[in-house]
Amino acid sequence: xxxxxxxxxxxxxxxxxxxxxxxxxxxxxxxxxxxxxxxxxxxxxxxxxxxxxxxxxxxxxxxxxxxxxxxxxxxxxxxxxxxxxxxxxxxxxxxxxxxxxxxxxxxxxxxxxxxxxxxxxxxxxxxxxxxxxxxxxxxxxxxxxxxxxxxxxxxxxxxxxxxxxxxxxxxxxxxxxxxxxxxxxxxxxxxxxxxxxxxxxxxxxxxxxxxxxxxxxxxxxxxxxxxxxxxxxxxxxxxxxxxxxxxxxxxxxx
Amino acid sequence: xxxxxxxxxxxxxxxxxxxxxxxxxxxxxxxxxxxxxxxxxxxxxxxxxxxxxxxxxxxxxxxxxxxxxxxxxxxxxxxxxxxxxxxxxxxxxxxxxxxxxxxxxxxxxxxxxxxxxxxxxxxxxxxxxxxxxxxxxxxxxxxxxxxxxxxxxxxxxxxxxxxxxxxxxxxxxxxxxxxxxxxxxxxxxxxxxxxxxxxxxxxxxxxxxxxxxxxxxxxxxxxxxxxxxxxxxxxxxxxxxxxxxxxxxxxxxxxxxxxxxxxxxxxxxxxxxxxxxxxxxxxxxxxxxxxxxxxxxxxxxxxxxxxxxxxxxxxxxxxxxxxxxxxxxxxxxxxxxxxxxxxxxxxxxxxxxxxxxxxxxxxxxxxxxxxxxxxxxxxxxxxxxxxxxxxxxxxxxxxxxxxxxxxxxxxxxxxxxxxxxxxxxxxxxxxxxxxxxxxxxxx
Numbered sequence: 001x002x003x004x005x006x007x008x009x010x011x012x013x014x015x016x017x018x019x020x021x022x023x024x025x026x027x028x029x030x031x032x033x034x035x036x037x038x039x040x041x042x043x044x045x046x047x048x049x050x051x052x053x054x055x056x057x058x059x060x061x062x063x064x065x066x067x068x069x070x071x072x073x074x075x076x077x078x079x080x081x082x083x084x085x086x087x088x089x090x091x092x093x094x095x096x097x098x099x100x101x102x103x104x105x106x107x108x109x110x111x112x113x114x115x116x117x118x119x120x121x122x123x124x125x126x127x128x129x130x131x132x133x134x135x136x137x138x139x140x141x142x143x144x145x146x147x148x149x150x151x152x153x154x155x156x157x158x159x160x161x162x163x164x165x166x167x168x169x170x171x172x173x174x175x176x177x178x179x180x181x182x183x184x185x186x187x188x189x190x191x192x193x194x195x196x197x198x199x200x201x202x203x204x205x206x207x208x209x210x211x212x213x214x215x216x217x218x219x220x221x222x223x224x225x226x227x228x229x230x231x232x233x234x235x236x237x238x239x240x241x242x243x244x245x246x247x248x249x250x251x252x253x254x
Numbered sequence: 255x256x257x258x259x260x261x262x263x264x265x266x267x268x269x270x271x272x273x274x275x276x277x278x279x280x281x282x283x284x285x286x287x288x289x290x291x292x293x294x295x296x297x298x299x300x301x302x303x304x305x306x307x308x309x310x311x312x313x314x315x316x317x318x319x320x321x322x323x324x325x326x327x328x329x330x331x332x333x334x335x336x337x338x339x340x341x342x343x344x345x346x347x348x349x350x351x352x353x354x355x356x357x358x359x360x361x362x363x364x365x366x367x368x369x370x371x372x373x374x375x376x377x378x379x380x381x382x383x384x385x386x387x388x389x390x391x392x393x394x395x396x397x398x399x400x401x402x403x404x405x406x407x408x409x410x411x412x413x414x415x416x417x418x419x420x421x422x423x424x425x426x427x428x429x430x431x432x433x434x435x436x437x438x439x440x441x442x443x444x445x446x447x448x449x450x451x452x453x454x455x456x457x458x459x460x461x462x463x464x465x466x467x468x469x470x471x472x473x474x475x476x477x478x479x480x481x482x483x484x485x486x487x488x489x490x491x492x493x494x495x496x497x498x499x500x501x502x503x504x505x506x507x508x509x510x511x512x513x514x515x516x517x518x519x520x521x522x523x524x525x526x527x528x529x530x531x532x533x534x535x536x537x538x539x540x541x542x543x544x545x546x547x548x549x550x551x552x553x554x555x556x557x558x559x560x561x562x563x564x565x566x567x568x569x570x571x572x573x574x575x576x577x578x579x580x581x582x583x584x585x586x587x588x589x590x591x592x593x594x595x596x597x598x599x600x601x602x603x604x605x606x607x608x609x610x611x612x613x614x615x616x617x618x619x620x621x622x623x624x625x626x627x628x629x630x631x632x633x634x635x636x637x638x639x640x641x642x643x644x645x646x647x648x649x650x651x652x653x654x655x656x657x658x659x660x661x662x663x664x665x666x667x668x669x670x671x672x673x674x675x676x677x678x679x680x681x682x683x684x685x686x687x688x689x690x691x692x693x694x695x696x697x
Contacts (some may be wrong), residue, residue: 048646049642049645049646050642051638051642052638071645071650071651072642072645072646073645073646073647073648073649073650073651073654075646076645076646076647076648077648081646082646084643084646087643088639088640088643090640090643090644090657090658090661091661091665092660092661092662092663092664092665093657093658093660093661097657098644098647098649098657099647101647101648101649101653101657102647102648102649103648105648105649105650105653106648109648141661158647162647162648
């Protein structure tokens with residue numbers, strides 16, 4: 001589904017990603033872990049098309065097509081979704097307005113009927129249940145005055161509504177208490193299928209107790225320095241990132 | 255040579271007035287105020303490029319044109335009905351070029367005791383009250399535009415609300431201009447008796463893309479504890495020049511909410527004036543300006559706290575696209591003995607194109623010492639983060655811009671007490687943001 005080849009990206013002239021290679025298939029959950037400043041968040045933003053990052057080299061092949069030249073909305077309509085680390089507050093624009101327009105754009109792209117406001121109301125009800133959100137959130141301005149946990153749940157609500165093929169989750173677990181983390185994770189587990197794929201960017205292993213990854217990658221200094229199964233996450237939790245650094249030094253790759 | 259030009263500008267309004275024919279057989283009251291006004295037009299100075307208050311307004315665009323006095327005209331219902339909203343089905347007044355159109359107007363839905371019609375037809379007991387205030391609230395002494403209106407209006411609209419009466423239906427007054435190169439002088443007077451309540455929407459439209467010159471004056475007298483909501487909806491032809499004054503005199507404990515929404519006209523000037531001249535009163539002077547192309551918007555407002563224990567609120571929001579230019583100059587006065595005043599003023603500007611410009615000057619002049627006043631101004635563009643967030647949800651750049659602009663304008667729109675009007679205005683946001691220059695940017 002997604003194949004990243006030798007991806008280099010920079011922001012304001014500083015290179016952050018220095019040659020990422022990664023392949024994700026439908027039905028898989030991948031976790032990208034790494035210390036602060038390693039480039040984890042950048043990776044998810046570059047895949048989604050954030051305009052602040054400039055790709056200097058490499059390819060991002062999604063469903064057989066290089067999407068690097070596409071606008072963020074075109075990528076979204078093809079089935080890429082980014083759950084933000086810091087969801088943006090949009091005063092005056094209701095959740096219902098934003099999500100309905102997004103959903104309808106995506107449905108149109110897929111050749112499905114657009115939903116009128118009433119149909120949308122029915123459609124969103126079950127998605128709201130998934131993240132245990134009250135439907136009064138639909139009439140509120142997007143993320144405006146939401147608590148940290150509410151913002152993250154709202155991201156997963158949008159994820160559920162847009163039904164993406166590839167979901168990028170940028171530190172969704174950060175700032176969540178245990179209950180909210182459980183709700184969010186359960187939501188993701190219900191959305192997960194053999195048709196879609198997830199890329200979880202996270203600093204901590206915690207969320208992986210709830211969402212089991214098929215593969216874990218360690219990102220350091222803009223490169224994936226180690227990949228493994230879910231046990232790698234546990235090792236990182238136990239020993240931190242230093243031992244990997246030491247391992248790289250021994251192999252002379254630093 | 256230059257002297258000739260300046261002479262012509264100085265006498266611009268006086269020259270226009272010569273072509274005007276005042277209605278015949280007017281009341282003594284009207285005869286008196288007209289002759290005084292004509293005299294003022296002939297003596298008061300016309301602003302020049304050096305007049306501080308008019309510096310940003312291209313008056314030359316006005317004075318280099320010539321205009322003819324407008325005449326009454328028939329208009330097709332379909333040209334006007336686009337402005338109608340269902341809430342005012344039986345509370346609507348139509349004026350064409352300042353002339354009251356009885357046939358197209360219908361005020362049968364208004365409560366008994368309310369008078370809404372031309373000044374010439376008001377009952378004697380109302381006339382006595384109206385005449386005691388008419389012309390004295392629009393205190394704009396610095397130039398001749400207000401007396402020009404007084405000298406040349408045809409049928410002034412009078413709205414009188416008796417005491418204790420709470421009118422549920424909004425009154426819709428549509429000022430229509432028809433005919434190329436005409437000048438018109440819409441005039442309205444609202445008299446709210448004590449403990450009364452009413453909402454009035456004044457709508458300014460032109461038939462077709464014609465150029466004309468409008469001086470509009472509205473005065474509102476608020477009796478003690480009365481509530482008046484006044485919405486001014488300026489959607490003139492995009493070639494028109496519109497100079498407008500909206501003044502209110504507030505009684506004790508009264509509540510005046512003024513919303514000036516401006517979309518149309520090529521050049522326009524709004525001068526809201528609230529005279530808070532009694533205790534425990536509240537005045538709101540909110541504004542929403544949505545302009546594009548070569549439109550110029552100029553708001554010069556005055557909020558005058560003449561008595562203590564009052565509050566005021568002024569939120570002036572501007573969305574500027576294309577080459578449009580917006581000017582905001584908002585003055586708040588708190589007089590020497592006006593203690594315990596709570597005044598809020600903010601001007602927020604959203605620029606949708608690199609060529610749009612904004613001039614802003616919020617001003618506080620406080621002579622009392624125990625007051626709470628805040629003022630400020632912001633000028634900004636849509637943030638990259640907001641745009642990316644919306645686009646990452648599958649919204650195109652145009653849709654994202656539209657939604658964010660709507661969110662910006664909503665803070666004013668949501669306070670308008672008429673649902674159909676709020677709907678009409680959100681469509682105006684769509685129209686503004688989907689215009690051609692935006693498409694060019696994304697291409």
